[in-house]
Amino acid sequence: xxxxxxxxxxxxxxxxxxxxxxxxxxxxxxxxxxxxxxxxxxxxxxxxxxxxxxxxxxxxxxxxxxxxxxxxxxxxxxxxxxxxxxxxxxxxxxxxxxxxxxxxxxxxxxxxxxxxxxxxxxxxxxxxxxxxxxxxxxxxxxxxxxxxxxxxxxxxxxxxxxxxxxxxxxxxxxxxxxxxxxxxxxxxxxxxxxxxxxxxxxxxxxxxxxxxxxxxxxxxxxxxxxxxxxxxxxxxxxxxxxxxxxxxxxxxxxxxxxxxxxxxxxxxxxxxxxxxxxxxxxxxxxxxxxxxxxxxxxxxxxxxxxxxxxxxxxxxxxxxxxxxxxxxxxxxxxxxxxxxxxxxxxxxxxxxxxxxxxxxxxxxxxxxxxxxxxxxxxxxxxxxxxxxxxxxxxxxxxxxxxxxxxxxxxxxxxxxxxxxxxxxxxxxxxxxxxxxxxxxxxxxxxxxxxxxxxxxxxxxxxxxxxxxxxx
Ligand SMILES: Nc1nc2c(ncn2[C@@H]2O[C@H](COP(=O)(O)OP(=O)(O)OP(=O)(O)O)[C@@H](O)[C@H]2O)c(=O)[nH]1
Ligand SMILES: [Mg+2]
Numbered sequence: 348x349x350x351x352x353x354x355x356x357x358x359x360x361x362x363x364x365x366x367x368x369x370x371x372x373x374x375x376x377x378x379x380x381x382x383x384x385x386x387x388x389x390x391x392x393x394x395x396x397x398x399x400x401x402x403x404x405x406x407x408x409x410x411x412x413x414x415x416x417x418x419x420x421x422x423x424x425x426x427x428x429x430x431x432x433x434x435x436x437x438x439x440x441x442x443x444x445x446x447x448x449x450x451x452x453x454x455x456x457x458x459x460x461x462x463x464x465x466x467x468x469x470x471x472x473x474x475x476x477x478x479x480x481x482x483x484x485x486x487x488x489x490x491x492x493x494x495x496x497x498x499x500x501x502x503x504x505x506x507x508x509x510x511x512x513x514x515x516x517x518x519x520x521x522x523x524x525x526x527x528x529x530x531x532x533x534x535x536x537x538x539x540x541x542x543x544x545x546x547x548x549x550x551x552x553x554x555x556x557x558x559x560x561x562x563x564x565x566x567x568x569x570x571x572x573x574x575x576x577x578x579x580x581x582x583x584x585x586x587x588x589x590x591x592x593x594x595x596x597x598x599x600x601x602x603x604x605x606x607x608x609x610x611x612x613x614x615x616x617x618x619x620x621x622x623x624x625x626x627x628x629x630x631x632x633x634x635x636x637x638x639x640x641x642x643x644x645x646x647x648x649x650x651x652x653x654x655x656x657x658x659x660x661x662x663x664x665x666x667x668x669x670x671x672x673x674x675x676x677x678x679x680x681x682x683x684x685x686x687x688x689x690x691x692x693x694x695x696x697x698x699x700x701x702x703x704x705x706x707x708x709x710x711x712x713x714x715x716x717x718x719x720x721x722x723x724x725x726x727x728x729x730x731x732x733x734x735x736x737x738x739x740x741x742x743x744x745x746x747x748x749x750x751x752x753x754x755x756x757x758x759x760x761x762x763x764x765x766x767x768x769x770x771x772x773x774x775x776x777x778x779x780x781x782x783x784x785x786x787x788x789x790x791x792x793x794x795x796x797x798x799x800x801x802x803x804x805x806x807x808x809x810x811x812x813x814x815x816x817x818x
Contacts, residue, residue, distance in 0.1 A: 350372065350373065351372060351466075351467040352370060352371065352372025352373060352374040352375055352378060352465065352466050352467065353370070353371055353372055353466065353467050353468070353469035353470075353473055353474070353477075354368065354369065354370040354371075354378075354458060354461045354462060354466035354467070354468065354469060355368070355369060355458070355468060355469035355473075355474075355816050355817040356368055356369075356454045356455075356458055356816070356817050357369040357444070357474075357817035357818070358449060358454075358817070360451050360454065361449065361451070362449060362450050362451075363449040364448075364449060365446050365447070365448070365449055366446075366447050366448065366449030366450070366453070366454045367444050367445065367446055367447070368444070368445045368447065368454060368457050368458050368461060369442065369443075369444050369445075369469075369474065369817060370442065370443045370444075370445075370461055370466055371436070371437070371438045371440045371441070371442045371469075371474055371477065372440050372441065372466075373440065373441060374465055374466070375440070375441040375442055375443045376401055376402075376430065376441055376443065377401075377465075378443075378461055378464045378465055378466055379401065379428065379430075379443040379445070379461075380401035381417075381464050382414050382415060382416070382417075382457075382460050382461065382464060383401075383410075383412050383413070383414060383415075383426075383428055383445075384412050384413045384415050385404075385410050385411070385412040385428075386411045386412045386413070387411075401430075404430045405430070406430055406431055406432035406435070407429070407430075407431055407432075407435075408429065408430065409427045409428070409429050409446075410427065410428050410429070410430070411425075411426075411427055412425075412426060412428060413425055413426065414426055414445065414447070414457050414460065416456075416460055423447075423453060423456050423457055423460065424447045424448055424453050424457065425448075426445050426446055426447045427445075427446040428443060428444070428445050428446070429443065429444045429446070430442075430443055431443070431444070434481075434483075437474060437475075437478055437483075438474050438477040438478050438481060438483075439477070439478065439481040439482070439483050440477065440481070445457060469816065469817065470811075470816070471811065471812060471814045471815055471816045471818070472493075472810075472811035472812065472813070472814025472815075472818055473811070474817070474818060475489050475492050475811065475814060475818055476489070476807075476811045479799060479807075484513075485513070485516045485798040485799050485800075486797065486798055486799030486802060486807070486810065487510055487513075487515045487516050487519075487756070487797060487798055487799075488510065488511050488513055488516060489799075489810060489811070490510070490753065490755075490810060491507045491508070491510035491511035492511065492814075492818065493810075493813050493814055493818075494506070494507035494510065494578060494753075495507040495508065495511060496815070496818070499580060499622065499624070499629035500577075500624045500627050500628065500629050501627060502577050502627030502628070503577055503578045503580075503627075503629060505749050506577055506578050506749045506750075506751050507578070508749075509749040509750060510750070514749065514750045515750050515752065515756065515797070516798050518563070518567070518750055519794050519797050519798050520798070522559075522560055522563055522564070522794060523791055523794050523795070525555060525559055525560055526560065526787055526790055526791050526794070527791065528555075529552055529555060529556070529787055530784060530787045530788065530791065532546060532547050532548075532552065533547060533552075533780050533783050533784045533787060534780075534784055535547070536780045537780045537781060537784065540780070547780065549774050549775075549777075552774055553771055553774055553775070556767055556770060556771050556774075557771060560767050560790075561764060561767050561768065561771075564760050564763055564764040564767065565764065567750070567752050567756075567757075567760050568752070568757055568760050568761060568764065570750070570751050570752065571751060571752045571753070571754070571756070571757040571760075573739060574739050574751045575751060575752075575753070575754070575757075576628055576629075576661060576738050576739060577627065577628055577629075577739060577751065578751060578753065579753075579754075580622075580628070580629040580630065580631055581625075581628050581629070581630045581631070581661050581662060581734075581738050582631050582633075582659065582660045582661045582662070583630055583631065583632050583633070583660060583661065583662045583663070583664065583734065584632070584633045584635060584653075584656055584657060584660045584662075584663055584664070585597060585632070585633070585634050585635060585663075585664045585666055585692075586635055586638060586653065586657060586663050586664065586665055586666065586680060586684060587637060587638070587665060587666035587667060587668075587677075587680065587692075588637050588638060588639050588667075588668075588674065588676040588677055588680060589612035589613050589614075589636075589637030589639055590610070590611075590612040590613075590614075590637065590668070591637070591666045591667060591668040591694055591695075592666060592668065592694040592695060592721045592722070593615065593634050593635065593637065593666055594606035594607065594608045594614065594615050594619075594634050595608050595694075595721035595722055596634075596664070596666065596692070596694065596719070596721040597619065597621070597632060597634035598721075599721050599724055599727060600623055600632060600727070600731075601621045601623050601632070603621075605619060605621055605634075606619050606634045612637060613636070613637060613641070613643065613646055615634055615635065615636050615637065615649070616636050616645050616646055616648075616649040617636070617649055617652070618633055618634070618635055618636070618649070618652045618653065618656060619633065619634045620632070620633045625731045625734050625735055626731065626732075626735040627735075628734075628735060628738055628739060630734070633656055633660070635649070635652075635653040635656065636649030636650050636652070636653055638650055638653060638654075638676070638679075638680045638683070639676050640676075654683065657683065657684055657687065660687065661688065661738065662687075662688050662689075662690070662734065662737060662738060663684050663687050663688065663689050663690070664689075664690050664692045664730075665680070665681065665684060665689050665690065665691050665692065665714075666692045666693075666694050667691070667692070667693055667694070667705070667707075668693075668694055668695050669693045669694065669695045669696050669698065669699045669703065669705050669718065670695045670698035670699060671695075672706065673705070673706065673707065673708075678708065681708075681711065688737060689714050689715075690714070690715050690716065690717060690730075690733055690734070690737065691707075691711060691714040691715070691716035691717070692716070692717055692719060692730070693705055693716060693717070693718045693719070694719055694720065694721050695720060695721075695722070696718040696719060696720045696725065696726070697720040697722060697723050697725065715733060715737060717729055717730050717733055752797075755797075755806075755810075756797050759793045759794065759796045759797045760793075760794075760797070762789075762793040763790045763793040763794050766786045766787075766789045766790045766793070767786070767790050769786055770783055770786035770787055770790070773786060
């Protein structure tokens with residue numbers, strides 16, 4: 348039932364000031380009319396007072412009245428109802444929104460009534476899916492809706508907001524436009540193979556592919572690599588041998604006594620996760636059990652968990668103790684984490700002189716390093732700067748261009764890049780125009796997946812399944 352009229356509670360379930368039941372589809376008005384009694388009456392030509400007809404209500408206005416269950420003869424709530432006439436609506440269909448008082452019972456009762464009158468319960472994301480299927484927004488804008496809802500920092504919100512305005516869509520459409528020009532020339536060359544040289548200028552085409560398209564694609568992919576943590580968050584983990592001060596640092600950064608700190612080595616046994624905002628980057632920080640040889644079964648599990656966590660983290664704070672010479676344990680830990688992005692954090696700097704130099708293996712000298720005192724909160728802002736710098740580099744400062752692809756976009760961009768590079772090779776080798784055309788078409792299709800023109804149903808379903816009900 349593609350064109351069924353759908354309805355859902357659009358606000359979070361709970362008690363609050365206002366709750367909204369949203370109805371979209373061709374029967375939205377007739378369903379609403381059957382349950383809504385507008386307050387006040389109008390005077391008819393004959394001078395008699397009567398209820399106003401629903402059709403006389405103006406679009407994009409709010410009307411005061413009551414939701415009435417006529418079957419039971421009961422009033423469910425006093426409401427404000429808005430009528431939005433297609434196509435200038437979220438879904439491009441007729442929409443009615445009923446602003447009720449917010450309580451789980453009243454909202455469910457009104458929704459039930461709407462469903463009884465012929466509405467179908469909307470699936471998660473179905474309103475936005477209709478906006479996409481009806482052509483009001485593209486897939487990148489639909490994804491931006493979820494990103495806005497899930498934004499963890501103001502910066503991630505800024506990125507999502509620029510996508511919802513169609514920033515990425517425009518960029519993709521521009522690149523596709525250039526590819527289309529190239530495709531037209533290639534196909535003309537196929538048709539006029541005798542005079543192909545007149546219609547197909549190899550040098551110009553290679554120039555367009557390399558200077559315009561390939562550069563743009565690489566730029567977007569690089570943006571993902573460098574700045575996706577602004578949207579997706581950075582997974583960071585504090586690792587080190589027991590008692591170096593990992594939990595103290597975690598507590599400092601989140602400004603809360605979250606993890607237990609004691610002078611006894613092996614205090615932290617489980618993995619503790621918290622989120623914090625470092626210069627606009629949503630950071631998920633994990634404090635871990637100190638890594639060392641142990642027979643304690645609880646610690647062993649903690650250490651195993653730490654090792655798992657390390658493998659899918661984006662950044663590791665590798666902590667050592669300035670007040671104590673390094674041990675084999677420190678060196679063994681380094682071996683486990685050396686292939687990851689690291690910051691060497693030298694803690695307990697308050698216990699040594701300012702000009703103290705900790706003796707570290709030569710191979711560690713290239714690591715970005717920082718001296719701190721977790722106990723006294725020294726070096727915290729420098730540490731935060733370093734974390735931000737390593738994670739997003741220049742993109743942290745540059746907010747002009749907020750178009751940052753997500754993983755799905757990046758995968759499609761990489762495929763596009765690959766076929767464009769191969770198209771350049773084909774042209775250089777003077778292969779047949781048919782092969783070049785195939786590459787260009789494939790590049791256009793990959794880009795089409797990003798905005799949704801050529802996206803497969805399962806991809807679309809998967810995107811909308813991330814939505815909540817009522818959106
Ligand atoms: N002087 C000084 N002591 C510190 C500093 N950071 C932590 N400590 C002390 O070192 C001891 C261990 O700190 P924790 O934060 O529990 O260390 P940990 O690395 O989490 O230890 P485990 O959980 O056992 O692996 C505590 O007594 C802290 O007060 C620091 O910067 N300076
Ligand atoms: Mg600890």
